[in-house]
Amino acid sequence: MATQSSRSAARIMMAPAVFLLLVWMLVPLSLTLILSFKRFLPLRGDRIGERGDGFGDFLLDYITGFPTLDWVGFQNFSAFASSGAFTDAVITTLVIVGGVLAVSVIFGILLAMLLDQPMWGQGVVRILVIAPFFVMPTVSALVWKNMFMDPTNGLFAHLWRAFGADPVVWLSDVPMFSLILIISWQWLPFATLILLTAFQSLDSEQLEAAEMDGAGPLARFFFIALPHLSRAITIVILIQTIFLLAVFAEIFVTTGGAFGTRTLTYLIYQRVLESQNIGLGSAGGVYAIILANIVAIFLMRIVGKNLDR
């Protein structure tokens, strides 16, 4: 990529991909932005596409900024933010993200250390460990809800009764714990796998040198292994945060947003589909974008500098 011509050739060849990515991002983003400033209640008779149902008609409406809908300014934003559910939803979202991150990083490191030990059947065990990641979120949430956490027939209920205790009604008594458990179970394999590869790339001579330098097992972990893992941990945290901010299926299937498990994503879903208020939901969507960016900036500040090294 040194010469002028090879640089411009590269630009031309990358252009289609860049264009596609832009359209992919900008169309939904601008749609959300426009609608967040509009009153759009389909059940009250608000309509787009008065001209007809074709794609061209929609495109014309979209480009002209949906003239059939009333412009309401920041009314949707103030309405969304002033409802008591909003702050709760933000806190719930952050607690779930933080909880799952903590569980998957800490247990991911421990599991990775365990799997790094030479043992019989290593290959099979590693595949089994990654298996939960392949289960669809909806399915895994249903499995947890019905097979483990059901207060009458669940395995946990049987276990509790076997010891003479009253079964815990997991999803209503400790809903956040249960949700974090379910989501962590799904994301732990991902963290484990990335951390395992990081462990495997740790130079054994470094550990031996530390051993000769008088570092015990704990000192070797904290002074040698953990700094070596910092980059992998950063990647796990960044990638998981992106997906965890948008977690939805697990809540939909288990608590349905009840018992204080309503995340921002879930709140938006309720505003749009249950209240049929698309403008309000779009305003929520914009808040979600802002929240995600705030979290992202914090993460980049705190852990992102690990990537520079």
Add this chain to the structure above:
Amino acid sequence: MGRITLQKVQKKFGDVEVIPPLDLEINDGEFVVFVGPSGCGKSTLLRLIAGLEDVTDGQIDIDGEDATMVPPAKRKLAMVFQSYALYPHMTVRKNIAFPMRMAKMDPAEQNRRIENAAAALNLTDYLDRRPGQLSGGQRQRVAIGRAIVREPAAFLFDEPLSNLDAALRVGMRMEISELHKKLDTTMIYVTHDQVEAMTMADKIVVLRAGHIEQVGSPLELYRTPRNTFVAGFIGSPKMNLIEGAAAAEHNAQTIGIRPEHLDVSTTAGQWQGTVGVAEHLGSDTFIHVHGVAGCDPMTVRAGGDVDVKHGDTIYLTPQAEHLHRFDTQGLRIA
């Protein structure tokens, strides 16, 4: 103090015996080099002494005390690894301080030792850099610095120069030798390079397949190799080993003559051959001679002014006093 004694030390990995029972005495202040072809068990032997591998059987004494079961950190030995094994996320200063920090040494004393080591190794300007920003030779010195500050009973070097380029290797070789003279501490040095062994060692231990073939000073090994293996391994270019009729004349199975102990003539001599490749180094000429019965090619080290070309006929005469004789087992005949 750093006297290390190995008594019947044996190492097996599963059923494979890497090191058969072996005895070795290393005196205080000695520079001992373990040398041998790759896979001869020299690194394993060093790791046994370091405590990074458990001995299968036998006893290791350090300064007269049984250290066989003592963990590596408590053996008062410092090791320099082939990959240097520096901690990449720590600065040079922290790398060097690490063993003292683990020993919970007084910070003022730590600083004093770091400054001393840095000054001795020309690292003062690099103390705040990370290993990734250093050249190979500097990393090597940091690794040595980390070993020095512990003031160990003995230093262990595991092929420390094999990752450096040839010019740097010669320089570091001298630095390590000088360090040994200055510190007067026992050093055990593993290498596969017989030049390093010859130039640095007080005592060379030649190993083959875990067996000690010979122990002795560099010149002892050069002058009186105990068998054909040591004869062929020590010295560069390698000793010419001749079998057959020429050896039988001297009542031996094999006779050996070093390339520098052959007289060259273009007119007359004991053996006749044709020149294959002649390597002119300026100071010397290495001539590979074909056609001598029992040894093909035979290497000759002649003066730099010898003018021979490929295909020339050449006559060689061994210097009788430098002839080595070996019996059917390959052992030296006195």
